[in-house]
Amino acid sequence: MARNDPDLHWVQIRHSSYSRIGPLVQAGALQPYLGRLSGFPGAQVWRVDSPLTVQSDHQCSIAGVPLQAALHHQPSHAYCAMVAASPHFTQYAGTGELSRLLRSHDDWDPGGFAHALEATVRQGRVPLPRPVLAVPPTTYLTHWLADRSFVSRLSNGHYMLGLSYTVRYVPPPGLARRSAVGLDLGIDPLTVAHTDTGATRYFRPTSLRHVGQLPRLSADTHSLLRDLIYASGRLDGEGIVAWLNFHAHTVYAERINHMGMSTHWIHSGRDRAIHDHHFSALSQYLFASGVDFRRVAPHHTSTLCAPCFEHQGRVVYGLRAGDRFRCPACGVNLDAHANAAHNVLLRGRMLPPRGRAAA
Ligand SMILES: [Zn+2]
Incomplete structure (x- = not known):
């Protein structure tokens, strides 16, 4: 990885979406890529040559074709930058509070927590400009490069989606790297x-x-x-x-x-x-x-x-x-x-x- 290369974060594409990748290649929305990439090099790599949009933690679309992928499995700074740049992103409101309850486990009430989870899901996903399941680190200024994405097929037959970011580090006051x-x-x-x-x-x-x-x-x-x-x-x-x-x-x-x-x-x-x-x-x-x-x-x-x-x-x-x-x-x-x-x-x-x- 050269210092000026964008950061690349790979997430798993769901098995249920594998059958959509072949048609995307045939339609030219995925183009064979022979350059070098960091992370999962894969047996075969394509560059996404069509608009990629993100709808939720679990779904994006390439050329309008929906793909299920673990988009929330990225480091917080990248995930938050992707969400911030995705006007159609929807998520469950209230999950920030659920996350706090889960981690603090003070006054843990299993029945009440399960009820709150069910109620959150029942309300459905809503458009929210900021992710509720991650806090962007203030020390990393991150920008999602929506037009630089990749699909990789691993030698074991599984598919990954690679998302690119530029990242700039802002040192905190009093930095003491001794x-x-x-x-x-x-x-x-x-x-x-x-x-x-x-x-x-x-x-x-x-x-x-x-x-x-x-x-x-x-x-x-x-x-x-x-x-x-x-x-x-x-x-x-x-x-x-x-x-x-x-x-x-x-x-x-x-x-x-x-x-x-x-x-x-x-x-x-x-x-x-x-x-x-x-x-x-x-x-x-x-x-x-x-x-x-x-x-x-x-x-x-x-x-x-x-x-x-x-x-x-x-x-x-x-x-x-x-x-x-x-x-x-x-x-x-x-x-x-x-x-x-x-x-x-x-x-x-x-x-x-x-x-x-x-x-
Ligand atoms: Zn000894």
């Missing part, structure tokens, strides 16, 4: 950060366990609840970005290929958001804000003793039991995630300078 930081990325904790001053910081996901107490919901209501759960996971991830943007000049994270996703529906919605965050949003946010972000090799970061390596240059494998890590050589007994984040930082600091090897 640290290099290693990250251990996961589900819970969401992230553990270890700084080069020896500090450790934990980011935990907002608990949604209470959602399991809800009564059975209609299909549309369940879909809205899933959107709320996704938005909650995204908000948790963006809290990490805000902290890193303020404190870190350099961030290292493991190169990850796959993360375990929960099969329970409550957690699968949240895990999807976390997955999207760890895989793409985190690096895109930091790239846009000028934080040096680099991935390191992931092997053994959770079993090597970071203090032994840092202070004595010794490679010692420790014992991990659940969330604890114990070193047989120096005797430390640490939180395993903190030790892993420390290893990521040490490994990152040994990377060759940029430009001499691939990041």
Whole structure:
């Protein structure tokens, strides 16, 4: 990704819309694209060569042909820019309050919450110029490039929609980027950060366990609840970005290929958001804000003793039991995630300078 390339965010197209893509290619609304793109390169890529408009979180149209896609699965700054530039966008009013109730779970009333969800869906989607399921970060000025979109067919046969944005970062007052930081990325904790001053910081996901107490919901209501759960996971991830943007000049994270996703529906919605965050949003946010972000090799970061390596240059494998890590050589007994984040930082600091090897 060159610095002047627009940011590209990929979202899944729903299976039910796959049959509409062939006719769009035949009609010339999708043109074969052979340039280089970041993110999901795909087995086959088309550039959208016809007006793309957005009607809701779940629907857009190309040349008037509706496509179902997870448009709300974008980082907040991009999603909000898309909504702001979509005059025909409709959404459920009142979901902002539902989101607050879901996340705060003070005075949690499952029956009352289910009733409010059902009532919101019954009222239907209404035109609203500002998204209610995301708050645009004030530090990112983002503009949607509606005439630069792509459709990609992955080698597994699935289709993705790529939306483009220009992004400018506006530093907050008092910006204090003093640290290099290693990250251990996961589900819970969401992230553990270890700084080069020896500090450790934990980011935990907002608990949604209470959602399991809800009564059975209609299909549309369940879909809205899933959107709320996704938005909650995204908000948790963006809290990490805000902290890193303020404190870190350099961030290292493991190169990850796959993360375990929960099969329970409550957690699968949240895990999807976390997955999207760890895989793409985190690096895109930091790239846009000028934080040096680099991935390191992931092997053994959770079993090597970071203090032994840092202070004595010794490679010692420790014992991990659940969330604890114990070193047989120096005797430390640490939180395993903190030790892993420390290893990521040490490994990152040994990377060759940029430009001499691939990041
Ligand atoms: Zn040790």
